[in-house]
Each structure stands twice: as C-alpha cells, then as structure tokens.
Amino acid sequence: MNIWQVLSSTWNMEPWVLVSALAVLVAYGLGTGFKFTKLSALFITGITIYVLALVSPLDYLGRTYLFSANMIQHILLLLVVPLLLLLGIPKTLAEKALAIEPIGAVMKVLGNPIVAWFLGVGSMWVWHLPSLHESVLANDNLYITQQISFVLIGMIFWWPVFAPVESRRLSPLVSTLYLSSACLGCTILGMLITFAGAGLYASYMTPVDTIGILPLLRGELCLTPGVDQQIGGLTMWVPGCLIYLAASMVTIARWYGAPEDYEISSNSGAEGLLTATQENK
C-alpha cells in the first residue's frame, strides 16, 4: 500500500460521530432559526472538524499505529473544535440558555476560571497518562467518552475567555495570564512526552499491523516509535501552545479595538489637575 491508498482506505464512518454531529447541528439550527450567518459558519466549521477528526485516517492511524496522529486529533478536539463551537453561539441564544435555572447555575460553577483551567489542563494531563491511554485504545466505550469529554471540557476551558456573553469573560490581561499558564501546563507535559524516550505508550511500539502498512510508516516515512512519540509531544508543546498564544492575541486585539472608557475624575483640583498616586499609608 502506498500513502495515498492508506489515506483513502482508512476512513471509518462511525455512526455515533455522525449522529452526535447531526444532533448538535439540528439543535443549533433550532436555537438560531436555521439562518446562515458568520457565527453559524464558525459553528459549522467546528462540527466539520469534529467529524473529520473522528472519521478520517487521523482517527484510524491514531488508534492503531501513530501516537502523533492521536495527539493531533486530541489537539483538534480539545482546543480547536470547542473554540469554534463556542465562537459560533450567538449572544442572545447563550443569554436565553443561561437564564434557565439549572444551566445558569452549572455554568456559574464550571465557568469559574479556576475550575475551567483545571478541567482544561487536567484533561490534557489525565487522558495522556500511559495506563489510561492504553485502556482507551482497548475499550471502545471509554474511547467515545474521551472524545466527547474533550469537546465538552474544551468548551468549558474556553468559556472564561470567549464566552458569548461578555460579562462572563475575564478581562484581557487576566485572560492572557489564564492562557499563558495553560500553555505552560501544556508545555511541561509536551516536554515530558518528547524527552521521555520511545515506548511511553506501549501499544504504539508494536502495533497489530492489520492492513500491512507498518513497513511504509517505519521505513519510507521514518516514523519510528521514538520519532512518532517526539512528534506527538512536540505537537502538544509547540503548536498546542501557539493556539493559546494566538487566543491571547485575539483578546488583546479585541481590547484595543474596544472604545476606551472615560476615566477622568471630576473631583480634581484647579484646572483639572490631579494629585499623584502615592503609597497608602
């Protein structure tokens, strides 16, 4: 098999993916009145990436042969898809949803930046524990749970920065701190995986070569277990971090784009002169 044959023959139309995607789309359509807007384009892009990440060869390769493919899938599901979904939710819809008692109360807890941060960074760490990762590869139900949890937790993680309702968002500078510390969490895990040496995730060392592509991967593409794991670790470390960084730049750009609040005090002295700030004694 050459690489094109691999890429064309390893699509896996899993029903749960298609059904969940369709259900979410229909729900979104009902909420927004099936109108095509800029926001809905973002939402649909998010759902498309969600489906592609789970039915394309990325999924097949990630579950059997390549840790790096698995990592790219995780980054898409945890960082990219939820962000697009969240950005696609119109403000009015979110306000209506938050007005419903249980949803509002739940989001108050989950949307707390400390909770959201630990859920987001924690899910990255916990799901990549080697033993848990092996169980995920062996158990289909656990696998489905993992994918869905990535998307949901991803949305919770992005909530304090990109919530559709502005009042739920952190201030831009705090957002930057929130995101850069998450980047740090990601970096440390990425470093550990990158420099751990081959074999951290045992099943990728000797995959069951059902479709006979191992010689292609290991030989022609030079994806030895060591290189594969390095690509995985570095994908989390560098591009993963760049997503957080780009997001902070968006918050800063949004901040500078917004009109300045007028903060001149009226109780100033002659000709509007003010007293210099001094230490509170």
Next chain:
Amino acid sequence: MSTRIPLVPENIKPLPSLKGNEGMLSWVSSVDHKQIGLMYLMSTLVFFIIGGLEALVIRIQLAQPEFDFISPEVYNQMFTMHGTTMIFFVVMPFLIGVGVYLVPLMIGARDMAFPRLNALSFWLVIFGGILLYYSFLTQSGPSEVGWFAYAPLSEKPFSLNKGPTYWALGLLAVGISSVSSGLNNIVTILTMRVKGMTMRRLPLFVWMILVTSFILIFVIPIIASAFAMMLLDRLLDATFFTPAHGGSAILWQHFFWGFGHPEVYILILPAFGIISEVIPVFSRKPIFGYSFVAGSTVAIGLLSVGVWAHHMFAVGLGNVANAYFSLASMLIAIPTGVKVLNWVATMWGGKIYFATPMLFATAFIIEFVMGGLTGVAIASAPINWVTTDTYFIVAHFHYVLFGGSLFAIFAGVYYWFPKFTGRMMSETLGKWHFWLTVVGFNMTFFIQHFLGVMGMPRRTYTYHDLPYWGSMNLLSTIGAFVLAISVIIFAWNIIWSLKHGKKAPDNPWNAWTLEWYTTSPPAVHNFDLVPPVRGRRPLWDLAHPDQLDEPNSKVV
C-alpha cells in the same frame, strides 16, 4: 504618630550633594526611586567600563594569529567575565534602573509600590557584582567556563577552582534582585497609575517594562534554581548535572536556555520601549500603531518562553524537535517586524529632528534589523549547524545586544539626562560619541560575520595564520579601540555636562509623557499636581485642548 527618630534625615533636595554633611548617607540609605534609579545607572556605567576593558583584552589577544598577549586561562576568564558583566551588570540593571526612575514619573505616581524592596533590588545587584569580581582575588581567578557555564565543564572535577562558585553566587543575588524588581514594577504599574492613565494609555516604555517584568518573574526562577543546583553539585557533591553519576548535563542546557532565551527579550524589550518614546518625539508625530507595538510585545513575551531549544540545535535533540523549534523561533520575527514597521512608519513624513537621542534611535533600527535578520537565518537548524559556535554567532548577538540594546540605552541616556540632572548633555560630544560608536561598532562586528562563515570558532584563544584571518581580526580589534574612544567621550560628556551642561528646562524636547511635566530634576515627591490624562499624550492634550488625541474623552 510614632516618635521614632529617623536614622537619616528626609531628603529635601532632589539630588543631594555628596559633599554635604550626610551626603553619602542620603544616597546609600535612600528609598527614593529616582536616587535608586540614578545609582543603578551610575553603577552600570562602572560595570560597562570594566566589561569593555575585558573586551579590549580579548580583542588584543586576537589581533594577530598565534599571539600570546595573555594566557589561555586568562583569555577564558576574560570572555566569561565580559559576557556575564555586560548581560547581568550592564544591560539588565541599566534597563531596570531606568525603569525604576521613569515608571512612577510616567504613570503619575510618587514612588514605586515597594520603595524598600526597590532599594534591596539595587543593593543586591551591587552585592552580586562584588561577589562576582571578588573571584579575581581568589587563587585561581574568576570563572573560566563561559557565561553559559555548561555542565559538566562547570562541575567537579573539570572546574576545581572557586571561580564558578562565586559566579553562581553572584548571579543568584542578581536573580533575586531581578525577581523583586519585576514584582515591584508589576504592582506599581497595575495599582499606582494616576486617574485617567488606563492600561491602554500607558506610555509604551511602561508597557514594555510591564511585559519584561512578567518575563522576569517567570524565567529568573528557572535559572536561580539551576544556580542553586549547580552550587549543590559543586559544594555538597550533589550530581544534578554530572552524567558520570547519573545526572544530566543536557538538563543544565535546558534550564540555562529556558532562562537564556527569554533573557534576550528582557534585554531588548525595554530598549524597544526607549525607542518607542524617542522616535515619536523627534519625529513630531504620535507613534504609528500604538496598539500594534503594545500587542506585539505581549506576543514576543509569550513566544519568548517557548523557543529556547533553538540554542540547542547542535545538541542532538532530534530532527523533529529541531524542525518545530526552527519554525517557532522564526515566528518571533513577525511581532518584531511589526515593531520595526511601526517605528519607520512613525518617522515617515514626520518633521525629524536629529538630536543625539534620535541619531542613536535611528541607528538602533538599522543595526537591530541586521541582528534580527541573521537571527532568522540561524533559527534554521541546518544554517545553525554550520554557524554555531563560530564568530557568526558572536556578530549576530552583538548586533542585537550592542546594536540593539546599547544603542537604545545611549539614546535613552541622551534623551532623559536633562530630566535626571537638570542639565543638557553636550550635543557636540554627543555627535562625536554617536559617529565613533557607529563606525567602531560596525568595524568590530560586521567583519566577524565573515570570519564566522570562514569557520573561526568562538571562544578560541588564538588561531592559525589562515588567509585573511589575521587582517580581518586586526580590523575588528581596531574597531574595538574606536569603540573604546567613543565610550571615553561618552563618559566625559556625562561628567562635563553634570557640571557645565546647559541648564535644562522642564521639557527640553517638547515631549508628551508625564515625566516632562515636572521640574528637571524632579522634586523629591515627583509632582505637586498631575495634569488630567485624557489620551496617550497627556502633555499634548494639555497644550492643545482643541486638538485632543482622543477628542471624545471627556471629564466625567
């Protein structure tokens, strides 16, 4: 009210004379941010001269092939001490010091948030400098292991002398100082701004100091712990970095560059800040794209902590790691390029007035872009393999740190000297200083690009008489002496101007930031009153109430 008797009488005059009754005491015991700032600047000038003399010794040794002006050991000591001094005792404390002086003035505050911590930070730098230079008095002299102190060379049994121990102790002191000034800056900037000085109206210099301070408190602890581990290895026989006993020498490199790369931005971001203040004033235009300059600084700050492994391409981290870090490192060129564009666009169509600060700022852009371009080149792993540890790298980082940071520092000194002292610096001497610096700097370092590509290794004690190597090195050495003359002129200009300089008005350059509103030198309490801040150029708005920068801002 407590009735304790103060040990030191309160300062009444802004710059107490040393000759007075308690003149010396009033400086040493001062917690005034302006006095501390000036002490930072004066001590960096001393360290600058020491570090410069060490550089001259290096250049004399390399002036001709197979020369033995000094011994190889002394040569190693010289380049170690030169690098360490210039980075930790000149550029860093200068930029922190000028920040300490200007930040409260620029945001309309009376002092830093923690004045005593501020004094501690300064005196720790002096303490660190004494520890470092004390090693000259030990039997085997100062550290010989380079400013990067790679393990296992810096470990027992390869370095049994006391040099690296004093080196690590001295830098540990400076590290503590840097973290505390970082914290002090952040708290000051976030909490002590005068009403109306919103975060989006901060002078760009203050904004850069803020981002730098965040980098400081994030990365200095990395190197401080590495110093502690190195000291444990050296003094208590721990084995963190000794592979022979199960430690990891590469780990030192990760720690060192995990700090060392962000350090480059610690050294250059405040310099960007100085340039972003000087260029608009001398172009008589507001800065072009304020939000881009500020925003790109945040991008640089965030990117800077994630790309250190590009200093380790030759280590053998693997092709994958090299490729990722090449790409990530090249990304930094984007926010940096954005800034260069903004400065040039600010000058474009402006009424440019080439006083000495502006000359240095303009030259900064050119020299820094040179250093930036070679930086993008060596971010590519294959080019890096060819040039690493050659004079190409020496040329590259001198273009960034001398052509960049130091040129900005000179611009800053000429620009703020009237505010610091109440006297103008001599423009004639300033122009001499400028042109000799430009000529000397390029003569010294431009040629080193070629030497590097021809294969001349860094840190080499001497070299064989290969074609052109002797003459190129001689040219570089002559350039270094031209630089030395320029520094003498600079120092003389400071000394002369302090006594005989023209009296400076409050706002000699017609600038727009708050520090120019107060007297020159500023009163002990900085301001009696601060004008309302209704835009990014408060003094412009004050002088032109009908042409406000933000016409919609109103007193509410």
